Amino acid sequence: MAVLVILESEAGQIRQASRSAVAAASKHGEIDVLIAGDEAAAQAAAKLPGVRTVLHAPGKEISEGLAEPLASLIVASATAYDHIVSASTAAGKNIMPRVAALLDVQIIPDVVAVVDSDTFVRPIYAGNALATVCSSDAKKVLTIRSTAFEPVPAEGGSAAIVPMPAAPASDASRIVSVTVAQSERPELDTARIVVSGGRGLKGSEAFHDVLEPLADRLGAAVGASRAAVDEGYAPNDLQVGQTGKIVAPELYLAVGISGAIQHLAGMKDSKIIVAINKDAEAPIFQVADYGLVGDLFEVIPQLTAAL
Amino acid sequence: MKILVPVKRVVDFNIKVRVKSDGTGAETAGLKMSMNPFDEIAVEEAVRLKEKGVATEVIAVSIGEPKAQDTLRTAMAMGADRGILITTETSPEPLAVAKLLQVIVGRENPDLIILGKQAIDDDMNATGQMLAGLLGRPQATFASKIEIADGRAEVSREIDGGVETISIALPAIVTADLRLNEPRYASLPNIMKAKKKPLETIDAASLPVDIKPRLTVVSVVEPSERKPGVKVASVAELVEKLRNEAKVI
Ligand SMILES: Cc1cc2nc3c(=O)[nH]c(=O)nc-3n(C[C@H](O)[C@H](O)[C@H](O)COP(=O)(O)OP(=O)(O)OC[C@H]3O[C@@H](n4cnc5c(N)ncnc54)[C@H](O)[C@@H]3O)c2cc1C
Numbered sequence: 127m128a129v130l131v132i133l134e135s136e137a138g139q140i141r142q143a144s145r146s147a148v149a150a151a152s153k154h155g156e157i158d159v160l161i162a163g164d165e166a167a168a169q170a171a172a173k174l175p176g177v178r179t180v181l182h183a184p185g186k187e188i189s190e191g192l193a194e195p196l197a198s199l200i201v202a203s204a205t206a207y208d209h210i211v212s213a214s215t216a217a218g219k220n221i222m223p224r225v226a227a228l229l230d231v232q233i234i235p236d237v238v239a240v241v242d243s244d245t246f247v248r249p250i251y252a253g254n255a256l257a258t259v260c261s262s263d264a265k266k267v268l269t270i271r272s273t274a275f276e277p278v279p280a281e282g283g284s285a286a287i288v289p290m291p292a293a294p295a296s297d298a299s300r301i302v303s304v305t306v307a308q309s310e311r312p313e314l315d316t317a318r319i320v321v322s323g324g325r326g327l328k329g330s331e332a333f334h335d336v337l338e339p340l341a342d343r344l345g346a347a348v349g350a351s352r353a354a355v356d357e358g359y360a361p362n363d364l365q366v367g368q369t370g371k372i373v374a375p376e377l378y379l380a381v382g383i384s385g386a387i388q389h390l391a392g393m394k395d396s397k398i399i400v401a402i403n404k405d406a407e408a409p410i411f412q413v414a415d416y417g418l419v420g421d422l423f424e425v426i427p428q429l430t431a432a433l
Numbered sequence: 434m435k436i437l438v439p440v441k442r443v444v445d446f447n448i449k450v451r452v453k454s455d456g457t458g459a460e461t462a463g464l465k466m467s468m469n470p471f472d473e474i475a476v477e478e479a480v481r482l483k484e485k486g487v488a489t490e491v492i493a494v495s496i497g498e499p500k501a502q503d504t505l506r507t508a509m510a511m512g513a514d515r516g517i518l519i520t521t522e523t524s525p526e527p528l529a530v531a532k533l534l535q536v537i538v539g540r541e542n543p544d545l546i547i548l549g550k551q552a553i554d555d556d557m558n559a560t561g562q563m564l565a566g567l568l569g570r571p572q573a574t575f576a577s578k579i580e581i582a583d584g585r586a587e588v589s590r591e592i593d594g595g596v597e598t599i600s601i602a603l604p605a606i607v608t609a610d611l612r613l614n615e616p617r618y619a620s621l622p623n624i625m626k627a628k629k630k631p632l633e634t635i636d637a638a639s640l641p642v643d644i645k646p647r648l649t650v651v652s653v654v655e656p657s658e659r660k661p662g663v664k665v666a667s668v669a670e671l672v673e674k675l676r677n678e679a680k681v682i
Contacts, residue, residue, distance in 0.1 A: 216593040223559035227566030232528045232647035251450040258651040299571040306595040377681040415662040428668040
């Protein structure tokens with residue numbers, strides 16, 4: 127019984143979400159990992175505790191992360207494994223269902239608990255229900271929700287690295303450009319504190335001038351509701367919710383966010399939730415540990431100053 | 434250029450679904466049903482491509498109970514030219530849906546297939562990618578912009594940390610994210626016109642596809658409720674609670 131975990135790296139480090147995937151996989155037996163990327167990424171993968179072998183696909187093309195070559199590579203490596211696992215990041219969601227289809231199995235996305243080697247728990251209906259499902263497929267292809275599994279540490283192991291042959295380049299799909307926002311703030315999905323802003327901020331100026339100073343004072347990541355993203359206050363990858371990022375920090379501050387089902391789906395597993403909203407009836411207060419009814423334009427600068 | 438748009442009938446996004454008391458599933462009886470919001474975005478995009486003269490025909494396809502024809506009529510009221518309904522009493526998983534769609538793709542040979550990125554009921558986020566895998570065709574998921582030129586689609590995709598633009602050769606599969614467009618409301622005359630558009634019905638059982646589920650639902654439960662919180666009267670009180678009670682700052 128062995129598991130193949132598909133890893134993602136960033137600047138030579140294994141992403142925390144991928145380390146959570148390794149933690150989830152450790153319940154199924156021996157762990158091998160597959161990583162596309164440079165030598166530093168392979169070295170980082172080899173240091174993960176509990177990993178037996180690193181399958182390393184070097185080369186620029188495969189490292190770009192396009193779904194077609196990566197899915198083919200994973201499928202070519204799949205024979206020896208009963209479980210193929212990745213984090214449910216944007217990349218994992220893009221690639222793993224394609225892998226599952228090529229293997230003729232039903233993907234099991236967003237796993238939050240592993241019951242046994244065939245049985246998994248996953249949220250449905252924006253997290254308003256938790257379904258336990260048992261798979262009859264010979265191989266299981268899953269993505270795991272990283273907030274539900276404590277990541278393995280970045281160091282402690284010394285796995286062997288095996289190079290994987292690069293798939294031949296194809297023109298069917300190619301990268302035109304990638305724009306990644308540079309931020310000094312912690313990553314949204316793994317931050318200890320998240321400060322999120324909604325439509326109540328009324329503009330991108332306030333998002334920058336009122337909300338972000340609070341986040342910086344707390345050393346927090348910044349998040350946003352869909353409305354705030356749609357209105358252009360914040361970039362799309364900061365959207366928290368059913369169809370955005372799922373976060374579960376120790377402290378989540380929802381500022382000028384009403385608390386729609388779709389937003390709650392992305393943050394209601396946070397340890398402590400603070401809601402600041404001028405409408406005492408806003409649904410966000412139903413999930414908040416501490417609610418403060420007030421005008422955010424007065425409250426947030428006061429709060430920033432008080433910390 | 435032909436575009437195929439699969440659409441799903443789901444519980445309306447405004448409704449908070451409850452779990453059945455026997456733990457076998459979600460209670461959907463009597464709830465308002467609508468087209469999956471991401472599929473509306475997919476239909477809108479296809480119709481816009483037709484209005485721009487890029488596409489010549491938009492075909493909507495749905496898989497589900499006979500009632501899913503309402504969803505197809507909505508798609509046609511938005512501007513789809515015709516509909517195909519594959520009827521089944523079960524609720525097929527994404528793999529099975531992708532296999533059924535593969536049959537339709539074989540018949541219709543669309544140049545582009547646009548799907549919603551995820552259905553808001555099972556939240557699987559899988560059908561488009563699975564269909565692309567089965568067809569061996571390129572995929573561009575989570576699209577926030579699509580441009581068609583020279584037999585290729587240039588698609589901006591929402592990824593972790595930013596946006597990526599890729600170019601894929603047609604025929605291809607694209608899945609729609611929220612920021613791709615804002616779907617129109619169908620006008621009354623268009624709703625009337627849609628009633629006369631062709632709608633073909635196919636029994637899933639008549640197709641050479643095994644749609645038996647691979648996953649058995651063992652149980653469906655409500656997530657644990659959060660402990661009720663308190664309202665604080667001032668910023669000072671909030672800071673005090675966060676420091677000394679919750680100990681998170
Ligand atoms: C398919 C689909 C997927 C979706 N996915 C997501 C998702 O992933 N994430 C998500 O967030 N949403 C999602 N949504 C959207 C969701 O339904 C809501 O529309 C959205 O979350 C609302 O954002 P908001 O709370 O910022 O805005 P609003 O609902 O407009 O709330 C603004 C709040 O600000 C408060 N406010 C205004 N002024 C002030 C002030 N001066 N001081 C204090 N408070 C103030 C108001 O009282 C109000 O409660 C999705 C919707 C659909 C249909």
